[in-house]
Amino acid sequence: MKKLFRKAFADSLPVLMGYLSMGIAFGILLATQVKGANFLTAAMMSFSTISGSMQFAAVEMLANAASYTLLLTAMLAVLINIRYAMYGISLVRYFANYPWYIRYYLIWTLTDETYALESSTTLRGRKRMYYSLLVSSFDHLYWFTGSVIGAAAGAFITFDTAGIDFAMTALFLVVLTDLVRHKANRLPALTGGLSTLLALIFFVAFYPDAVNRMLLAAMALMIAVLLILRKKYQKKYGGTL
């Protein structure tokens, strides 16, 4: 058990660096951009959601909450996090034998990085279960701690923070850059980017008061294009799509 604990902690160290710093960035952004948000808000979000891309997008949504309806928010959340619905597929056969409370905790805390560690381990049986439980708990704790520290620190930031919200754009650029290292992601990324640009231009030109709604149009457009071009994309990338 002690050995397993040490192994899980050692494997999670890169995540510690990543989550702590990204969590701090999220916390600072939340506290400086959203009126009335403090470390408790950050704690609540990071404890329950545990998703970097979702929570960075949430900062913008909470800052302009009036223009986000419940439906738009739910649809955005689905699109931004759709990958999570795929992660479980390879883990179902392992998780099926775990007690329900462990299974639910593992499902709830399944982030990109946690998935990477838990799907690649060669451990089997009980050892695998405890390893996954430890990794999930560590990663959950890192993300939670980072964002609370960030939000608490953000309350004391008095220098001019104009432009700090670019951190959100930068985070998405970083995620996108990592994605397009894989050739199979390049055309889908281009489809998403161009669809959004088109929808944006259309709404700015014709409905300048309802630009937030352009996201719905962009989502519909990219899904339509991706489905229409499905055969082409799959042929181009062979078996990877």
Place this chain on the structure above:
Amino acid sequence: MTLHQYTLIAIMAVVVIVLRSIPFVLFSGKRKVPPTLLYLGKVLTAAAIAMLVVYSLYGNLNYPQAGAKNLPAGLLASAVTIILHWFFKNPLISIIAGTASYMFLI
């Protein structure tokens, strides 16, 4: 923080948890994943993140203090972020350098 804001936080949390649970609820038996769903799941991540890039960049453009400098500053800072990340693969360095150059430029 308004009630509406708390509701949005709750919706996002619930959607994420539901998405994470889907495979365990739907495909725990012998049922196969529909291929269209599998395809969409793979391509939509890159498409959605690209959408967020365009959308949040547009959000940056609405800074009242900066005016006309916004678009070139945003594009330049984006280039800094992408190039640094492509070569050094360190998210923190890329984000801090990109954001700092944007704050400096506007």
